[in-house]
């Protein structure tokens with residue numbers, strides 16, 4: 001032990017600074033929550049007749065629709081209170097008397113992360129919800145096996161708990177406008193109003209492809225491209241973690257749904273960058289969206305695109321250490337976060353897996369520069385097809401388990417981006433082994449374990 005008083009003073013100052021920073025983070029979080037509460041209270045009106053509007057959202061659509069629902073109720077003279085599933089208890093539902101719930105499904109039929117606490121604590125068995133009347137809108141996508149899986153689970157639990165539906169479950173397939181209009185129609189029944197407000201999503205804007213680079217020539221994996229798109233008009237604001245929705249042109253009289261890609265850049269870049277892998281159908285022909293973006297579209301041409309907020313993958317404060325984990329094109333979302341960090345921040349550790357060191361070390365020069373500048377504190381990569389390596393990113397997490405624990409103990413947040421199958425499940429299992437299932441669930445519920453997987 002040192003007896004040098006100046007060392008003690010330094011240590012005390014460091015601890016003091018650390019406490020101030022933690023306090024600042026807590027204060028900012030409280031302020032954000034208070035702002036949402038104030039917004040919600042403003043919509044609640046005089047409280048005579050209030051409907052609870054609760055949302056469980058992974059990428060933000062259910063949350064947006066919840067606020068639009070609350071506004072439509074208020075415009076029709078009915079007060080509304082908006083609550084995330086993260087703050088929802090059975091008793092709150094029962095006390096509300098009337099509730100409108102908007103929930104999406106993620107993973108493979110799974111609840112959004114913000115609903116994990118309610119699922120674990122309350123949904124295992126029926127609750128006492130006698131007297132509650134509810135309307136439920138389930139967001140999903142029919143291309144998944146368990147269409148609206150979580151919406152159906154909530155519906156079943158509410159009914160088993162004695163709650164009564166105000167109308168049949170409204171299923172929304174890939175943001176289908178017709179189903180959303182049906183929900184608006186049900187709201188009109190509640191408010192007695194006829195005029196439906198305009199809920200159409202923000203229009204697509206033209207973006208010009210200014211650069212396209214194949215980033216893995218010679219790779220045994222599918223070709224991956226780095227795309228740079230510049231707005232023809234003015235660029236909208238966005239945050240690291242947000243998504244670009246690419247509209248596809250009509251084909252044989254059918255408009256295919258939009259495709260979503262994690263944005264690999266930040267507004268300061270003045271351009272949206274994407275990392276797109278060319279997908280091939282079983283017959284070898286290119287996939288609709290990836291084929292257009294990586295093959296058909298010429299540099300200089302424009303596409304329809306809009307930026308969509310993806311709150312559940314937004315970053316923490318610069319002072320919060322970040323552990324970024326991903327594979328393949330998942331580097332996109334992680335890169336945006338790294339671009340947002342400073343060398344004075346809490347530090348960032350990237351664990352990344354791809355096929356070969358020689359062809360698939362995506363953005364290597366940039367990562368090395370971030371390591372040198374201190375933005376990136378640590379870089380662990382593995383390559384599954386390299387002789388002598390053969391590991392996947394989950395193996396990196398498992399091998400570094402004690403360090404992962406130490407980072408999390410220091411307050412680190414975990415961000416996972418990349419493929420749902422294989423990677424995200426494997427990483428989840430490795431994190432469970434490293435931190436304990438209970439601790440990982442708590443991190444998930446507290447927004448310190450965030451995922452953007454597809």
Ligand SMILES: Cc1cc2nc3c(=O)[nH]c(=O)nc-3n(C[C@H](O)[C@H](O)[C@H](O)COP(=O)(O)O)c2cc1C
Nearest residue numbers: 057058059060061062104107109140141144147148
């Ligand atoms: C990684 C991922 C997994 C998904 N899994 C399912 C699923 O299993 N079943 C389903 O019906 N929809 C699934 N979806 C579709 C979403 O439910 C749909 O896009 C919804 O509109 C998202 O709403 P949110 O933005 O509020 O989370 C999935 C979407 C993503 C990105």
